[in-house]
Amino acid sequence: MAATNIETWQSATVIETLPVATGITRIVLEPSMPVSAEPGTHIDLMVEIEGEAVKRSYSVVESTHGGTRLVISVMKAPLSRGGSIFMHSLIPGARLDITQPLQNFPLRVGAQRYILLAGGIGVTAIANMAAVLKRLKADYTLVYVGRSRNAMAYVDELSELHGERLETHIDDEGSSLKVPELVGRADASTELYMCGPIRLMDAVRRSWVERELDLPNLRYETFGNSGWYDPEEFIVRVPKLDLEVRVPQGRSMLEALEDAGAEMMFDCRKGECGLCEVRITELSGTIDHRDVFYSKRQQRLATKMNCCVSRAVTSATGAQSDAAHAGPAVITIEPN
Amino acid sequence: MTVVAPTSSTTNKVLPHPLNAWYVAAWDHEVTRKPMSRRIANRPVALYRTEDGRAVALADACWHRLAPLSMGKTMEKDTIQCPYHGIVYNSAGRCVSMPAQETINPSATVPSFPIVERYRYVWIWMGDPTLADPELVPDMHQMTSDEWAGDGQTIHAACNFQLVLDNLMDLTHEEFVHSSSIGQEELSESDFVTVREGNKVTVTRWMHNIDAPPFWRKNMQDKFPGFEGKVDRWQIINYEAPSTISIDVGVAKAGTGAPEGDRSQGVNGFVMNTLTPETDRSSHYFWAFMRNYALDSQLITTQLRDGVHGVFGEDEEMLKAQQAAIDANPDYEFYNLNIDSGGMWVRRIIESMLAAEGRLVASA
Numbered sequence A: 001m002a003a004t005n006i007e008t009w010q011s012a013t014v015i016e017t018l019p020v021a022t023g024i025t026r027i028v029l030e031p032s033m034p035v036s037a038e039p040g041t042h043i044d045l046m047v048e049i050e051g052e053a054v055k056r057s058y059s060v061v062e063s064t065h066g067g068t069r070l071v072i073s074v075m076k077a078p079l080s081r082g083g084s085i086f087m088h089s090l091i092p093g094a095r096l097d098i099t100q101p102l103q104n105f106p107l108r109v110g111a112q113r114y115i116l117l118a119g120g121i122g123v124t125a126i127a128n129m130a131a132v133l134k135r136l137k138a139d140y141t142l143v144y145v146g147r148s149r150n151a152m153a154y155v156d157e158l159s160e161l162h163g164e165r166l167e168t169h170i171d172d173e174g175s176s177l178k179v180p181e182l183v184g185r186a187d188a189s190t191e192l193y194m195c196g197p198i199r200l201m202d203a204v205r206r207s208w209v210e211r212e213l214d215l216p217n218l219r220y221e222t223f224g225n226s227g228w229y230d231p232e233e234f235i236v237r238v239p240k241l242d243l244e245v246r247v248p249q250g251r252s253m254l255e256a257l258e259d260a261g262a263e264m265m266f267d268c269r270k271g272e273c274g275l276c277e278v279r280i281t282e283l284s285g286t287i288d289h290r291d292v293f294y295s296k297r298q299q300r301l302a303t304k305m306n307c308c309v310s311r312a313v314t315s316a317t318g319a320q321s322d323a324a325h326a327g328p329a330v331i332t333i334e335p336n
Numbered sequence B: 001m002t003v004v005a006p007t008s009s010t011t012n013k014v015l016p017h018p019l020n021a022w023y024v025a026a027w028d029h030e031v032t033r034k035p036m037s038r039r040i041a042n043r044p045v046a047l048y049r050t051e052d053g054r055a056v057a058l059a060d061a062c063w064h065r066l067a068p069l070s071m072g073k074t075m076e077k078d079t080i081q082c083p084y085h086g087i088v089y090n091s092a093g094r095c096v097s098m099p100a101q102e103t104i105n106p107s108a109t110v111p112s113f114p115i116v117e118r119y120r121y122v123w124i125w126m127g128d129p130t131l132a133d134p135e136l137v138p139d140m141h142q143m144t145s146d147e148w149a150g151d152g153q154t155i156h157a158a159c160n161f162q163l164v165l166d167n168l169m170d171l172t173h174e175e176f177v178h179s180s181s182i183g184q185e186e187l188s189e190s191d192f193v194t195v196r197e198g199n200k201v202t203v204t205r206w207m208h209n210i211d212a213p214p215f216w217r218k219n220m221q222d223k224f225p226g227f228e229g230k231v232d233r234w235q236i237i238n239y240e241a242p243s244t245i246s247i248d249v250g251v252a253k254a255g256t257g258a259p260e261g262d263r264s265q266g267v268n269g270f271v272m273n274t275l276t277p278e279t280d281r282s283s284h285y286f287w288a289f290m291r292n293y294a295l296d297s298q299l300i301t302t303q304l305r306d307g308v309h310g311v312f313g314e315d316e317e318m319l320k321a322q323q324a325a326i327d328a329n330p331d332y333e334f335y336n337l338n339i340d341s342g343g344m345w346v347r348r349i350i351e352s353m354l355a356a357e358g359r360l361v362a363s364a
Helices: A083-088 A120-135 A155-165 A179-184 A198-210 A253-259 A296-301 B161-169 B171-177 B214-223 B298-328 B338-356
Strands: A009-021 A024-031 A041-049 A052-059 A062-064 A069-075 A095-099 A113-119 A140-146 A166-170 A190-195 A218-220 A234-238 A243-247 A277-284 A286-288 A304-306 A311-313 A329-335 B022-027 B036-040 B043-049 B055-059 B095-097 B115-118 B121-125 B149-157 B192-197 B200-211 B230-240 B244-253 B266-279 B282-291
Touching: A009 A069, A024 A083, A024 A095, A041 A083, A052 A069, A052 A083, A052 A120, A062 A120, A069 A083, A069 A120, A113 A120, A113 A198, A120 A140, A120 A155, A120 A190, A140 A155, A155 A166, A179 A198, A190 A198, A198 A218, A234 A253, A234 A311, A243 A253, A277 A286, A311 A329, B022 B036, B022 B043, B022 B266, B022 B282, B036 B266, B055 B115, B055 B121, B149 B161, B149 B266, B149 B298, B161 B230, B161 B244, B161 B266, B161 B282, B161 B298, B161 B338, B171 B298, B192 B338, B200 B338, B214 B230, B214 B244, B214 B266, B214 B298, B230 B338, B282 B298
Parallel strands: A113 A140, A113 A190, A140 A166, A190 A218, A234 A329
Antiparallel strands: A009 A024, A009 A095, A024 A069, A041 A052, A041 A095, A062 A069, A234 A243, A277 A304, A277 A329, A286 A311, B022 B121, B036 B043, B043 B055, B115 B121, B149 B282, B192 B200, B200 B230, B230 B244, B244 B266, B266 B282
16 A cells, blocks of 8 residues: 555554553554554554543554554653553553554665664654565664663564664663764665654754755654653743633643634644744743754744644753743744 | 455456556656656556656655646656645655745655566556565566567557456457457367466467468568468467466467477567556556567568557457446356466466455455
């Protein structure tokens, strides 16, 4: 099947849950209308947060027997918007509404060389790609980066499957990744696929640009869930609608505005399309741009933001402990 | 939406086509820097060549609003620009330029189909790209061999691809459809042998000591000026899944040992056929006639191509009428004759490929 982004919803049953690393659970789903999942696909599913159904995206780690089993893996993130806590509460037999696999991170067959880069839970998007490249006897290197070994899902399985093609870099073992060295190994015929924290991906992007490699050969997907700063509660004011809304730590600005009754324009809700852009008229604090729609230049201007993923913070360094004590950041906007 | 039915019928009248296979998208010379559109396996595909001459096949629908990329133009290196809002894609189907913004949405891609150029054709893989092994391209080596010369054309056949495969797997129809050129009554009177091995089927027929029909008398006279007399005639039909049939055809002076392997007193051609489903009820039928004598005669190449064009025009008429009759009589079944053994093995093989893809469909 060609790549599709058409959402077809179906029900799925949880078959098995298994902890695979610190804070990471592997969940095996049995969809009611199975289709095989290509590498790079994800499913959207409805999670329950405070009694409300909210959509979340998870990469398909494995798809077996024509898609009759889909494996996802979920990291419990205390600062998340609440989806991962719900997912970790699932037990076998539970029913979920999920989409058929959706593709916006396709693996192109036919490149001469591949580097696959997985950072932390980002391995969920990369594992299936690596398996296919191995089967096609492609020239690939799988680079897996993590803070500590016991927080890295599937590291043993990947090692067994990929042998010397797997390269691990683990911070607390002193083998941290040197991004310029990694990108230095890419040439004009190399495609690099990456999924991981935004700081890692940003470093790779900068290095890629410095080396003047073709940007379309650098492949990544974002779920808009990883910023430069820890999320903080902040205030958004919309004079045009006579609104002042508190955006809690676990909720996006777009969601908070919708909750308050604002009719917002949006599409992807993951920082890619730019449709939820709002104009910033006043700001006390800093904008934590978490989208990939703006260029660095546009982000520095801080005159607009994509409210689906980006936030306002008062922290100077990014650590929550560093947040200003004068109160939350306040942002005044004009919606589109 | 495909309806998948559990039934398997070797007389399914409108057979779906396997997707995990190489099909010919175009003759090599058809694909140029000016993009073209062709529907293949029900899906529109934009075909073009890069600056350095590589053939590219992208889904013929822009990621943004699905405007046909084939109406756009090729740009620098390997790129093509959508004619509507100017979005530019590279040969991998990735957006490299987006209007009115400084970045590119990383999700902006169109499907890029695996391509192999071989045997004067551009082959395309419409199914799961992770299975697109170039070694699976069907053998049509006569098309580019120094030992063979010839040319061919494309027929747009208004029928399901399986009807053309049926046509080619049983040549007794020549007696009735092609009576003025290659038909003769010995065709339906002579015995034949059908052998199936894996994804290949061979049907072999020999006719001994017969008069050469007009097409073959002319060919014999090209090689043996003034030839008259009886011939031994052969037709060896070689099928390779899903839809390539090369037919080893020829005649030799009767009794000179051709059936035993000495074809030196004869003329030999290969009718190269490969079918690409366009829709469930139409097909791109690529054919060529290759010969192993008078290799440097462009006159004979052109005469043979035009001659076969005329013969195949008779098939085209019949196939179109047959499809129309099938569609007009949805409640009537197919029945089979002993002469259908080759075609029935082909159906069996295609159905096993469809079953492997979970796409065996019972239809009209």
